[in-house]
Structures are given as C-alpha cells and as structure tokens.
Amino acid sequence: MSVYPRFRGKLIRPTVGMMRAASGIFHAHGRIGELLPLERVLCAAFHKEPDRVPVTHFLLGAARRLTGISYERFSRDPEAAAEAYIAANELLGGDVLYTVIDLSVEAADFGQEMVYPPYSTAYPDYRKPRIASVDDYERLEPFDPRRSPRMGMGVKLARILAKKAGIRYPVMGFVFGPLGVLNMMRGAPRLFADCARHPQKVKAALEVITEVLVDYARALCDTGVDAVMLDTLFASQSGVSRELWVEMEGVYARRIADEIRRNGALVALHNCGTRPYLDLQLEYMEPVIVSLADVPDDCADLAELKAKYGERTAIAGLIPTQSLLLESPKAIMELAREQIRVLAPGGGYVLAPACEYPPNLELANALAVVRAAKVYGKYPIK
C-alpha cells in the first residue's frame, strides 16, 4: 500500500515531468502558505523555491532512542524501526523518511556473518569474511532479496513507511552500492588489493551483487517509496581513483539507477567520502538529489559547488559530523545559516548532516539543524 494507486498489481506513479509541473504548483502555494514535507522536498528537488528549505536530521540508528528500543531490534524488526523513524520526524521535525537500516544489510544476505552490538550499528564479523579467498568471488549466487532476511526487512520497512507516510512525507529507500557490499564481505584492505591484482574475479562478484541489487531496487520501488538512494561511497578521493571507480562500480551502479527510474521512483545519491567525484556520479547515475559530506574534487568551496552543479542536481548536506560532535547547538545553527545562504537560493537544497547523525550523540544538534531550516531557511533567502 502507498499513496500511489495500483492497476493490475502495478503502481501508477506520476512521471518526472508531472512531478516537475507539480513542483511549480507547490512553489506558488509555498509563497502563501505552509507546504507539507513531501511538497517541500519535491519543490526543492526540482529546483523551485518552496516555503522554506527542507531539512533532514539524518537520524538513522539514533532514531531507536526515541522509542526506547535496542539497536538489535532496530536492526531486525521492521515495525519497530518504522515506528522509530516516524517518531524521529514527528518529534524533531524532519522532512524525509529513510529506510536505511545499516550498510551491512545486503552483505548479510549474501552470507556474511554479522555482529549486532547493543549500542552501535550492526557490522560484519571480519574474522569470518564471506569472501575469504580470491576464489570466493566467483562463488556468490543470486537470490530473491524479497525472501532474504535483511533485504526482506528493508522491503517490509519501506512498505510500512510508504503506507504510514501517506501524502505527508517523501520516503526514500536505500541501496548500498555494489563495491560497498563487496567491501562488507571481503574487508577494504583485501578488496582494494584484489581490485588491483584480480580485477576479473572481483567483477564476477560485482555482476552477481548487481543482479541482486537491481532486483532489490525494483522491490523497494514496488513498495511505493518516492525515491531510492544509492550509496557509492568509494567514488571519492578517500576511496579509489576515478578510473577504478568507473570500472568497478560506476558501470554497475548505472544499472541499478536505470532500474529505479524504470520503476518510476526518483534516483537519489549519498556519498560521504572526501572530495567526491560528483561529475562521474552524475554521469553514471543521473540522480535528482545528491547528499554530500564534502565539496567535489573539482570544486574549491560550497559556492563553486552551487555554481557548477546546482542546475544539474539538487544538493543535500553538508553539515560536518565532526561539528555535530563538538559544536554547540547555537554554533550548528550558525553553520547551517551559512550553508543555507550559499546553497539554498533558487531551490535545489535540502539542509542535512553530511552523514548519519551519530547514533549515540545527544539530540540537541539534530534539533538545531531542523530549527535552522525553520528560522533561516524561509524563502526568499535573506
């Protein structure tokens, strides 16, 4: 169930052109009244100025604290995770609902053993890597993600959120990029060395992973989510070279992005690396919105980011995680104010932390981010 009707079992969605046209109506409405979060985000995504800058606190694991559930329950129970996410938006005031659980969801279903710590994000048990030797790359088998434990949970979570969000919130599904998934099964040191020494074996695994992720993206789209966010972490100077990224992830990520579009949802992107290769990621995935932690490798600052890429994609971020950890709420509001001043004019900006809100950090700075959008983000930006 979602806000979109079905015909013969298939969701009937507005086209991108219809959404763009609607964003114009929302823009006009936003000049005289308050928009719903879904209207506000769509308006910004299509480069129109909404009533105010949309905002997301990016509470993922931290959301569990608002309903008092354990980290393991958040990681395994879709109903409980959905309740936590909705509580986070209702209590703090965010404009987007995510379906992110953690970055090991896909790898776990390929057979990677997991650790579920009580106060931290679930992670792979690297003492027992799924890809223990280079020959294991060719031993991965495709499967139906709807029937697998963790991706199956991702689909259920997306379905619940899409239903509960109604027409109020946009819901964003999440798929970790193929190279990232492989990293979770091999460990970055070995994977990176294997990319250099055994590229064909690595690609054999990437083919199978991509096949499953394409299917997973299709399943997420079918729940009625409005967008699916791809995370291509390694497309940055803190990951691999531009050429290696294209070869080892770009060509695979493109297939997933194409599938998302084919199924009527918007493509979003998250990259929290240092100096991301935004030009390449736009070329290969054509996202409507990109969530960043740093300015791209070909930009000197936020102003150049806006000037160079502001017309091609909407931007989300870039409040540094380190600032959330150290700074006062007042300082965070000032930081957000400056980012709004540079990035928000003309629309195309969602105020957000650079990456997941630190799961165990007190929530005052999440409130400060949201508050900044309401205080300093009213259009026209002053």
Add this chain to the structure above:
Amino acid sequence: MAKGNELLEVIAAAVREGMEEEVLSRCEEALAAGIPAREIIQEGLCPGMKEAGELYERHEYFLPELLVAAEAMHAGIRMALPHLGESGAPGSSETVVLGVVEGDVHEIGKNLVAAMLEADGHRVIDLGYDVPPQRFLEQVRENGARVLALSTMMTTTLPNMRRTVELARAMADPPLIIVGGAPLSQAVAADMGADGYGENAAGAPALLRSLLG
C-alpha cells in the same frame, strides 16, 4: 643483472608500483649479490613505500595503490629479515603501538599508517582491530613504546578512543598519543586529549617527527 644502487632503485620502484613478485625476485637477487639485508630494507623497500605515500598525498595514488605498495614492501621485509644476522632489526627510531579501538573493525587506515611508519624506520607493534584499552596499555608498557597510535572510523566508537586516551594519559610514563579516522578532526583529537591528529596515513611520519621534535 642489476647491481648495487641500481638494484635498490629497482626494488624501490617495484614497491612503489605494488609489484610483489618483482620485489621478491629483486630482493632475492640483491641478497645473492651480497647486498646487506639492512640496506635492502632501508635503501630499497622503505624508499619505495615513501614514494607511494608521496604519490597518495598528491592524489596520484589512492588507497588500492597504497595498499598493494604496502603489501609489496612487507613481502620484501619478510624475505630480508632472516638475513639481518647479528646486526638486528634495521634502525628503528621509535616504538609505536598501533591499533583500531574496541568495537571498530575498520583497519585500512591503520594498516597504511603501520606501513608508512615502518617505511620511516619505526618499529610498529600492530595490535589489529577491536582492541580493548587495557591491551593498548599493556603493550605500551611491555615494549616501552614512546608512541601510541589509535584509529577509529565510527562515531559510535569515539567514546572508546577517548577512554583509551584517558587511560594512557594516566600512565606513570604516558606515551605520545596520535589519533586518526573519519569522524575525527584536529579539534576532536585535541578535545579528547591526544597529542596529535593524523588526517591521512601518508602524513603519519611527518606528524610523528613534528611531535618528537
């Protein structure tokens, strides 16, 4: 067959390019030619790793290239070590105890810091990942280490890093403490009481030199 300095330069180039088999065959050749193992390590293997680090700092190399260079250097060191004889380990300026803090398993940055510090002539005791604070302290004491290097990639394990720093600070003869990892910055490092913050692995030797004076 290449000789003397020429052979050491070939070894350095092979490390820089991450050509492990070439490193091994050239190290074997150098040992057979009577080049002392210490010289092979100090004048061939380590300079090659340093060059790779410089290329990384100039964004000409990335993590994969740096990792294969580190592996090639380590393979060469493993071959050369049994030939050091009575002269012992090559001149190690400081002993560094290094590891990823408890609860975190991301070790790529830590591995590269280890390789860069070894290439700079330090003795590195790598404790791996998910290391409890007490184990760091024991190893600092047992090895008389002057430097403790801690890494974490997650905000959830920053409290464990802070706890380790606090305990190390409270030691009778506290080591110099350097920290690094994605959620850190100079300000976060200073706030938790570390002596130094490493933004990336390639800069670790320079950081250590500046702290040691």
